[in-house]
Structures are given as structure tokens and as C-alpha cells.
Amino acid sequence: MLRAEKLTKRFEKLTAVDALDLEVREGEVFGFLGPNGAGKTTTIRLLSALIAPTSGTAEIAGFRLGRDDASIRAAVGVLTEHPGLYERLSAHDNLDFYARLYGLPDGLRVARVEHFLRLMGLWDRRHDPIATYSRGMKQKVAIARAALHEPKIIFLDEPTTGLDPDAAKTVRDLILALRAEGRTVFLCTHNLDEADRLCDRIALFRRRTVRVDTPTNLRREVYGAWTEIRLREARPEHLRRVQAVEGVRNASLFDSTLRVDLDDPLRTNPKVIRALVEVGADVAFVTEGKPSLEDVYLQIMEQQS
């Protein structure tokens, strides 16, 4: 759905995006994570044909960047960092205006505007000026604007920043609904928990792509796999027995919890549990060790810098 090769953008002496290679698959939610100033917004502007690359190429929804720019803009939807709505106009008039700019035929325009106003729960307030809306309501209108013309790819730049939990959940549900419709979502966010919950794959980015993979694989790559076993009463021999199990790389004991590092949890976990039971340990809980995406992100970024 989207492929960039050596995409570069320089602003005089500053290289904002440096030889970006990226491939985004159809129908996935693709997370684009990076620190402030990493060039995420510039990347979105490049991929939505708002600014021209200094070098490199990209193909977006089947259109060539630099050759089919108007077609790319027609095929993608963009939620910018700020809602950017006409405050004196109503939600209805804002959406109707953009539907016209995207060239939606009359009947479809009316239907799409109504669909999104109802979907966002704004139908009853559709004629109120945007200036009277809360931040969350404005963000909903801005997302509706980005999705109005049924784009194949939707770029979302920090869609839940500044929203209360209810509004953020609505936005997240909408992202999942867009994916369910088969649309590709390119999600720029600082909210790593959100990225973890929503994204099929994640790119860690700082001027160029640092790493691309699923959240699970990134975790495993950085921290490996481990299992946490809570015992009713832990003793040193329990630890020694677990350390002796084949497939266990390392084991450590904190209070009454054993942390067991292993390469193949599916094969090794049953052996560990059997070994513990054999030495008389009372196993209370067994859980899969899962570092937060934030830990993974920080670790990878630290390695890079």
C-alpha cells in the first residue's frame, strides 16, 4: 500500500528525513514512533504529497510521489497535529466543505457527512459552531474529515493527544473500525501504550527507520522471553531446580516470585512447572513476562544514540 525508498528531505542544512526505507501493508495499523524532532510530521507531509522529497522515491496507494501528487492527495486522508477546523462554521459545514474539495458526488457527500456525524456522536450538535466544541469533539470532527472521502490510507498525527480518556477511547475505537473496513492507518503517536494496543507493526524512527516489526517481536528481540512464577513460599532449592531445567537460560528469585528467562516458552514452561512441583513448590500464578513497549522503545533508541 505504501513503499518508500531512500526518501530524503533536507531543509537547507537540516536533514529532517534521511534515506527512509519503509513498507506499509494494506489494511494494517502501522505505528510510527520517534522522539520529538525526529521528522515524523515531515514524513507524513512527504507521504501525503504535501511537500516534495529532496531525493528518493515513494509509491502511495499505487501512485508515484512527484508524478501523481494530486492523485495521492485524493487517495489519502490526513489528520494533522492540530484539528485545523473553521471555528466559526458548524461541524456539518466543515465536513460538507471538505467533501466538496475531495470531489464527492452530491448524494454521496450528503450521506458521508451524515454517516460520520452520527458515528462520532455529533449529529445533535451538527449545526453548532466548532468554536463551542470541546477539544475531543473537535478531534472527532478532524478525524471524520480525514476519513470522509474513504481514503485507502489515513495518516493520523498524534490523534489522541490532549483528549480525555473517553474521547481517546472513541478515537482508538474508530481507528480499529477503519482497519476493519480494510483501510490502512499510519499512526504517529507518543503514546506507546496506545501503539501497543492498536498497531500491527511499529516503526521506530529517528530521521531514518531504526527498526520495523510487530510489538511482540520487538519485545522478544530486545528482552527475550521470560516467565514469572509466583510461589506460595519460595525456597533456594526451588531456584536451583529451575536453573537446572533444560532450556532455561537464567532464573532469579525476588521475594516469592521466580523470573525464568528462556528461549522457547511453549516447550520449556511445562518442564519448569513439573520440576517445581516435584520439589514440593506450591505454584500460585504463572504469567508471561511482558516488558512495556516504552521499555523496548527506550532501549532501542538508547542503543541507536
Place this chain on the structure above:
Amino acid sequence: MSATVAYVPRRTAVVRAVVLREWREALTNKLLIGMTFLPPLVILAAGIGAVAAAAANPPNERDIQALYAAAPAVRGLDPKEAVQGIIAQYFLILFLMIPTIVPLTIAIYSVIGEKANRTLEPLLATPAGVGDLLIAKSIAAMVPAVLVTWLAYFIYLLAVAKVGSGPAQNAVLSPRWLAAMTLMVPLLTLLSVNLGVLISTRVNDIRVAQQIGGLIVVPVVAIGIAQVTGRVVLDDAPILATSVGLFVLDAALIAVARVLFQRENILVRWR
């Protein structure tokens, strides 16, 4: 990878949508409405008041001699009627201030308003062409300004017909007034709009932009002063020559505006 079928807007539809949106927004802005109608109202009131005052107060002998010296063409006319004619003629230059002030204000509000609300990026993210957006913004600022000027002129015509003398009526229906209204008003309006757009690309404060843009009035005022002091006669030929000059200036400013009004320029360089 196969290309996606996407809707493509017609250029006329884009221009129409932007113009109507600009007007819809402007109609909710009381300050902008006030600043659109106040200059014509003030100039109209002054113009009608001056002709009416001249009709009510006949000039004394010294004024008449000064009048004949300044405008030999009116020698032989009834002095009271001649004074009204001269006043009606002189007010042309004040009426030409309307298409400089009004569209400038509308254009500045339009562009700086978009910058302040950060609405430019979503607008530019659509398939609409930037040239079409610029045309639409120009039309949205030009049409009300030209209409307001013509409306003020029409009201002035009716008022002069009611309270003014024959020479006054002849003056406001003279070819120079008609040429000014049909040629100079649209050209001055376009100049003012483009100037407003150019200033707005560099300035973020509406008042600062208005102060800078207000300088456009200076040449008009200077011509007015030169006219009153008898140094310049705003006759048919100067009006046509000025119109040609304005046309060239307009073309140059449109070319500059088109360069500045590029997607990347707007997103990266506009502050």
C-alpha cells in the same frame, strides 16, 4: 501495486466551495462586516454632505474667483452649481479608496485567519490545486469590495441627482467616473487583494498586516491632494493610463503571489 480510484474535484467546484465558505465565515465576523461597510459609509456621507452643503451655502466672491482660477472650464457656469460639480468630481478619488481598503481587510482576515486556526495544512492536503485556492480567495475578497464600491457609487448618484446641481450630476456620470468605476475599481481591488495575501504570508497579526497594507492608500491620498491643489487633473487620459499601470502591477503581483502560494512554501516558510 494497483492504483486506487479516487474522487477528483472539478476546479470550478473547488473555487465555488472555497468562495462560499469564505463568505459564510465572513458573515459571522461582525468586526469584518463593520470594516467592510464603514469606509464606504463614511465616504458616502462625506460626499453627499459636501454636495448638499455646497447647494445650501452659495460661495462668496473670493471663493468664486479661486474656483475659476483652479478650474477654468467651469467659468461661465452658475458659481453654486459649479462648486457642486467640482466637489462631485473631486470625490472620485475618495471613492477609489474603498477598493483599496475593503479588499485588503478581507484578504488579510482570510489568510491570517487560516494561519491562526491552522486550517491551511488540512486544506492543502486535499487534491484541490493551490492556484485554485488562491483564485478562490481573491474572488472571495474582490467581489464584495467591488460590489460595495459600486453600491456606494450608485447611492451617490441617486443622492447627487436629488440634492445636486446639473454640473454635479454631469460630473458623477462623466466618462472619468464611469471609467474609474469599471476599470480602476476592479484593478485596484485586485492589487489590494494580492498585496493583502503577500503581507499575510509574512505577518501573523491582523492589525500589523493592516498597518502595513494601509500604505497602499498613500498614493491614492497623494493623488487626491495633488488634485485639490490643482497639480493633477484626474481626467479621462490619466485614468486610462493609471488603469494600464495598475493592470501591469496586478499581473506582477499575481506572479509573485503564485510563487509564494505553493504548498511547500506555505507549510514550511510561512510564519
